[in-house]
Amino acid sequence: MKLSVIGTGYVGLVSGVCFAELGNQVICVDKDSEKIKMLNNLEMPIYEPGLKELVQNNVQESRISFTSDIKEAVASSDVIFIAVGTPPLPNGQADLRFIEAVAASIGKYMNDYKLIVNKSTVPVGTGDFVREIVMKHQAEPVDFDIVSVPEFLREGNAIQDSMNPDRVIIGASSNKAAEIMKKLHEPFNAPVLITDVKSAEMIKYASNAFLATKISFINEIANICEKVGANVKEVAKGMGYDKRIGDKFLNAGIGYGGSCFPKDTTALVEIAASVDYDFKILKSVVDVNKKQRFKVIDSLKQIYDNLDGKKVAVLGLAFKPNTDDLREAPSINIIEELIAKNVHVKAYDPIAMNNATKIIRNTITYSSSVLEAVEGVDAIILVTEWHELIEADWFTIGNLVNKKIIIDGRNVIDSDLVESLGFIYKGIGV
Known part of the structure; x- marks a missing residue:
């Protein structure tokens, strides 16, 4: 054709x-x-x-x-x-x-x-x-x-x-x-x-809104797990075996970003409002997601009473791996909050740093490698689950950092490995 x-x-x-x-x-x-x-x-x-x-x-x-x-x-x-x-x-x-x-x-x-x-x-x-x-x-x-x-x-x-x-x-x-x-x-x-045409248009919004809901739901469960001493990874695994639920989109972390979920969930809330319907569940999904990206900073504050003057490596800037897209990326809000607390940020991403320089206006240090980014820092925050970052040389990293602290915003780093190397490890809901 x-x-x-x-x-x-x-x-x-x-x-x-x-x-x-x-x-x-x-x-x-x-x-x-x-x-x-x-x-x-x-x-x-x-x-x-x-x-x-x-x-x-x-x-x-x-x-x-x-x-x-x-x-x-x-x-x-x-x-x-x-x-x-x-x-x-x-x-x-x-x-x-x-x-x-x-x-x-x-x-x-x-x-x-x-x-x-x-x-x-x-x-x-x-x-x-x-x-x-x-x-x-x-x-x-x-x-x-x-x-x-x-x-x-x-x-x-x-x-x-x-x-x-x-x-x-x-x-x-x-x-x-x-x-x-x-x-x-x-x-x-x-x-x-x-x-019909209208149903097809709704299917797109409904699909993305439902997936966003699963993400915010498991993040809420993760937050409760931290308080009661449960492990959200095991909880999600147990839930995922139920065929009615499935194991997709049950990875707890710092929430969703990108060009679709944030835009489409908000748009569907407005579509509902335009026909005088209060979409309460989806409003909560959006609210939970906005707050969830700051969990890594909350974890950092549990270790340091005062972040003033600290150096932090932010690993991963794109909203997800295998893209250079920073639309609604959690990294932007995390970096802004760190800068507001007078933290010096060193950042690294395998692909997205060129785009980041156009979007992130705060003064941060862009690094050419993981090892350069972590040198002399007081903590590491993993934001995007690039394979390169998950499989980083943590032994060498341990010799470069000022303090061995890892805040894992995606629950993807081998906690047993890094803890055996002397790191303090904090995930989401684990």
């Missing part, structure tokens, strides 16, 4: 190249000319394992191209994916300005039947909104359909998730649209659920 994907962020770029890998002809569009220039030079605007190689292969095979010319992309495509950002407004609602702008351009430039697919995470009812905008900007009536196909990829594992999805949700406005989408997704060999 001839496809265009408008927006080359995580969702758009990964989706576009994966559709191309399946043999489709794909045009990726972005108004950011610098980003398009990078892509045409085979430079990736985001870090994602395997992405560069996949883009290079499909460019060589002439199955994918990159442009800022939305007019040509719309005119030459049968299916148009909208994959632009929907950032949160100050009140938590999703900002649909970019969706509206793209819909207007599609209406202006479409020349025959088009299937318009919302791939962005959007509030329930956005399909109707897009339809109105497209019709408003058509020079003359041209037939089209609106479909919602929400994405469920995880940053750091995006290509694997895109090529091997758990399920494909197709919210279609007509049988014709549903059949086209089913055919496009057949090669993924995944269960397909056909729904």
